[in-house]
Amino acid sequence: MSRIGIIIGTTRDNSAGKVVGEWLYDLAQGRQDGVEYTLLNLKEFDVPLLTTDVIPATANKQYADEKVQAWSDAVDACDGFVFVTPEYNRSVPGPFKNAFDCLAGEWTGKPVAFAGYGPAGAIRGVEAWRTVVVNFSMPQLRNQLDFGFFTDWTDGEFRPVDAKVERTNSLLAELEDAVSA
Numbered sequence: 001m002s003r004i005g006i007i008i009g010t011t012r013d014n015s016a017g018k019v020v021g022e023w024l025y026d027l028a029q030g031r032q033d034g035v036e037y038t039l040l041n042l043k044e045f046d047v048p049l050l051t052t053d054v055i056p057a058t059a060n061k062q063y064a065d066e067k068v069q070a071w072s073d074a075v076d077a078c079d080g081f082v083f084v085t086p087e088y089n090r091s092v093p094g095p096f097k098n099a100f101d102c103l104a105g106e107w108t109g110k111p112v113a114f115a116g117y118g119p120a121g122a123i124r125g126v127e128a129w130r131t132v133v134v135n136f137s138m139p140q141l142r143n144q145l146d147f148g149f150f151t152d153w154t155d156g157e158f159r160p161v162d163a164k165v166e167r168t169n170s171l172l173a174e175l176e177d178a179v180s181a
Contacts, residue, residue, distance in 0.1 A: 001034055001035070001036055002034060002035045002036070002079045002080070002176075002179045002180060003035075003036045003037075003038055003077060003078050003079055004028070004035060004036070004037050004038070004078060004079065004080045004081065004082065004175060004176070004179060005037075005038050005039075005040045005074070005075065005077075005078035005080070005081045005082070006021050006024050006025050006028070006037060006038070006039050006040065006081070006082045006084060007021075007040045007042060007081055007082065007083055007084060007096075008020075008021035008039070008040065008041045008042055008043070008084050009042055009083055009084055009085045009086070009092075009093055009095075009096035009099075010042065010043070010085075010086055010093055010095070010096065011042055011043040011095040012043075015043075015086075016086070016117050016118075016149070016153075016158070017084050017085070017086055017117060018041065018043075019158045020084050020115060020117050020147055020158065021039060021041065021084040022039065023158060023160070024082060024084065024115060024168065024172075025037055025039045027165070027168060027169070027172070028172055031169075031172060031173075031176065032173075032176050034180070035176050035179065035180075038074075038077075038078065040074050040075070040078075042095060042096060042099055045067060045070060045071045045074070045099070046067050047067055047068060047071050047095070047098065047099040047102055048065060048067060048068070049098055050098055050101055050102050052064065052065070052068075055104075056101065056102055056103055056104040057104035057105070059104070060105070061076060061103075061105055061106060063102075068102050068103075071099060071102065071103065072102075072103055072106055075103055075106040075107065076105075076106040078110065079110060079111075079179045080110050080111040080112065080113075080175055080178060080179040081110060081111070081112045081113070082112075082113045082114070082115055082171075082172075082175065083096075083112060083113070083114050083115070083126075083129060084115045084117070085114065085115070085116055085117075085122055085125050085126065085129060086116070086117060086118050086122055086125060087116060087118050087120070087122035087123070087124055087125030087126075088125065090124045090125070090128075091124065091125060091128040092125055092128045092129055092132065093125070097132070100132065104136070107133070107136040107138055108136045108137060108138075109136070109137050109138065109139075110136075110138055110139075110179075111138065111139045111140075111141070111175060111178035111179055112133055112138045112139070112140055112141070113140075113141040113143075113144065113145075113171055113172075113174070113175045114126040114129060114130075114140075114141070114144040114145065115144070115145040115146075115147065115168075115171075116144065116145065116146050116147070117146075117147040117148075117149075117152075118147075118148070118149060119148065119149050119150065120146075120148065121145075121146025121147055121148045122146065123144075123146055126144050126146075139178055141171065141174055141175060141178065143167070143170070143171050143174060144171070145164065145167060145168055145171060147160060147164065152164060
């Protein structure tokens with residue numbers, strides 16, 4: 001059985017990312033035999049700032065900090081990912097980047113898709129992520145999701161337009177194929 005982790009990459013209270021991640025998770029349930037989706041909410045892991053003297057690439061997936069170890073175990077159990085990411089100042093969110101940097105081998109070679117959200121769909125944040133994941137030879141899906149606050153939220157509720165639902169299903173199918181390859 002393959003496992004795809006949907007990572008909610010923000011630690012903000014009441015974030016739009018949690019809503020998008022849960023929506024993706026609900027949509028992904030029961031899509032394909034042999035593929036299981038799991039929701040990884042970064043906020044729940046409370047990953048500390050990277051201050052250890054041990055370089056993550058040399059840690060062999062064994063970390064002194066129990067929060068980092070829990071994060072490592074959860075990420076390592078996945079065969080691919082959907083990064084649900086906002087855009088902070090034209091780049092990646094700091095807490096998510098820190099959590100990514102705290103690990104190494106857990107990411108290596110695993111396919112990744114991106115779902116950005118924000119005023120402009122986090123397109124620049126996703127582009128910044130693309131340069132980061134290359135370091136661990138993570139195959140990236142070219143297609144990406146971009147949920148806009150002005151187009152996919154109505155009266156404060158996340159309601160993606162039908163075309164976005166279709167694109168999401170297509171993206172998940174593509175990721176499932178990449179993980180199975």
